[in-house]
Amino acid sequence: MPETSAAPSPSVKSLLIMSVPALLIGAVSAIVLWLLDEASGLLQDLLWTTMPGWFGATEATPWWIFTVLTLTGAMVGLVVWLVPGHGGPDSATTELAETPPPLGALPSILLAVVIGLAGGVSLGPENPIIAVNGAIAVAAMARFAKAVPPTAVMTLATSATIGALFGTPVAAALLFTGAVAAVKGGGALWDKLYLPVAAAGAGAVTMHLLGGSSLAFHMTPIGQADGLMLLEGLLVAAVSAAAGIFAAWALPHAHRLFHSLRNPLLISLAGGVVLGLLGMLGGPMTLFKGLEQTGELINNPEDYTAGQLALWAGVKVLALVIAAAAGFRGGRIFPAVFVGVAIGLLAHALLPGIPVSLAVACGALGIVLVATRDGWMAMFVGAALVGDPIVLPMLCIIVLPVWLIVTKAPELVVKKPAAAAAAP
Structure with missing residues (x-):
C-alpha cells in the first residue's frame, strides 16, 4: 500500500488532561439545561394548571389555549424586539451547532426559550440551549485555557448538551462520527471521539442525577421478525x-x-x-x-x-x-x-x-x-x-x-x- 502522511494520534497524557474540561463542560451543560427545564416547567404549571382555574377553564379549554399561545407570541416578540441580544439568531435559520452567540445575548435567548416552552409552542430546546452552553464554554475556556481552540470547545459543548438532552452519550457519538470521518488526517477514530464522548457522558449522567427526562421508552417487543x-x-x-x-x-x-x-x-x-x-x-x-x-x-x-x-x-x-x-x-x-x-x-x-x-x-x-x-x-x-x-x-x-x-x-x-x- 502506498504511504500516506497522517496526523499523529493524541497522546494518552493529552487526552487525560483534556478530559477534565470535557467532563466539566458536560456537567455544566447538563445543569444549564436542567435549570432551563425547571424554569419553563414552573411557568408552564402556572399557565396551564393553576391559572385556568381562576377563570373557570382547564388546560383543554379552547379559548384558554388560544389566549395563552397568542400572549406567548406577543411576549416572545417583545423579547426579540426590545431585549438586548434580541433572542439570538432566528432558530428557523440555524442548525444544531452554529457559531456561539455573544454572552450579552444569552439572557434574551433564555428568556425567549423559557416563555416559548412554557407557553406551549411546538419547538424543543435543543438549538438555543446548545448555543447558550457553547457560548458559556467558549468564554470560560478563553479565560482559563486559551490553548484550546474555540471550535473544539464548541464541539464539546454540543456533545455535552446532546448527551443531556437524550439522556445518553450514544446520540452524540453517532452524530459526530460522520463529522469526524469527514475530517482529513490520521489517527484512530476513537481518539477523535474520546473527548466529545466524555463531555456527552458527563452531560447525560448529570442530567440523570438531576432527575431530568429521557427519550428512552419501552414497548412490546416484536418477537420474530420477517x-x-x-x-x-x-x-x-x-x-x-x-x-x-x-x-x-x-x-x-x-x-x-x-x-x-x-x-x-x-x-x-x-x-x-x-x-x-x-x-x-x-x-x-x-x-x-x-x-x-x-x-x-x-x-x-x-x-x-x-x-x-x-x-x-x-x-x-x-x-x-x-x-x-x-x-x-x-x-x-x-x-x-x-x-x-x-x-x-x-x-x-x-x-x-x-x-x-x-x-x-x-x-x-x-x-x-x-x-x-x-x-x-x-x-x-x-x-x-x-x-x-x-x-x-x-x-x-x-x-x-x-x-x-x-x-x-x-x-x-x-x-x-x-x-x-x-x-x-
Whole structure:
C-alpha cells in the first residue's frame, strides 16, 4: 500500500488532561439545561394548571389555549424586539451547532426559550440551549485555557448538551462520527471521539442525577421478525419522511410570509394567533415540545383512535412549521419525534399486522431523518423510543431506501441569504 502522511494520534497524557474540561463542560451543560427545564416547567404549571382555574377553564379549554399561545407570541416578540441580544439568531435559520452567540445575548435567548416552552409552542430546546452552553464554554475556556481552540470547545459543548438532552452519550457519538470521518488526517477514530464522548457522558449522567427526562421508552417487543415487516416498516418510514419533507418545503414560505410583517412583535404575535387556533383544533396533546406527549402516546397506544392520531400528527406538523417560521426560539427534533410516533401508531391502527414497536420506530426514523439529515441520529431515536433490540437491525435496512428519498429533498431549515450569512 502506498504511504500516506497522517496526523499523529493524541497522546494518552493529552487526552487525560483534556478530559477534565470535557467532563466539566458536560456537567455544566447538563445543569444549564436542567435549570432551563425547571424554569419553563414552573411557568408552564402556572399557565396551564393553576391559572385556568381562576377563570373557570382547564388546560383543554379552547379559548384558554388560544389566549395563552397568542400572549406567548406577543411576549416572545417583545423579547426579540426590545431585549438586548434580541433572542439570538432566528432558530428557523440555524442548525444544531452554529457559531456561539455573544454572552450579552444569552439572557434574551433564555428568556425567549423559557416563555416559548412554557407557553406551549411546538419547538424543543435543543438549538438555543446548545448555543447558550457553547457560548458559556467558549468564554470560560478563553479565560482559563486559551490553548484550546474555540471550535473544539464548541464541539464539546454540543456533545455535552446532546448527551443531556437524550439522556445518553450514544446520540452524540453517532452524530459526530460522520463529522469526524469527514475530517482529513490520521489517527484512530476513537481518539477523535474520546473527548466529545466524555463531555456527552458527563452531560447525560448529570442530567440523570438531576432527575431530568429521557427519550428512552419501552414497548412490546416484536418477537420474530420477517420480510413483510421490513416492507411495512419501510412504508411507515416513507410516509413519515414525506410529512417531514412537506414541513421542510413549507417552512421557508411560512418564514417569508410572517417576516413580511417586519416588526418582531407582530411576527411572533401573528404566529401565536395561528398556533392558538391550531391548539384549539388539536388540543393539549399538540402543545409544547412534545416529549411528555410522546411518552403518553407510547405508554397508552390503545387509548387513541386512528382519527385522533391523524389529527394530532397533522396539527403538530403545522404547529412546528408555524412556530419555527414566526420567530420563536427552539429546536425541531422533539416535535418531529412526536409527529413520527403519532404516524407510527396511526399505521399500526390501520395495519394491525405491523408490530407497534416497529411502527413507532420507523415513524420516528423517517421524519427525524429529514429534520437532522443524519441517519445515525434517526436510527438512534427510533431504537431508543421502543427499547426493542430486534428493531435496530431492521432500522439499519429501512434507513437506506428512505435516505434516497430524503437526501435530495429540502432541508428543515431556512437558508440565510448569501449576504446575511457573510455578515459578522
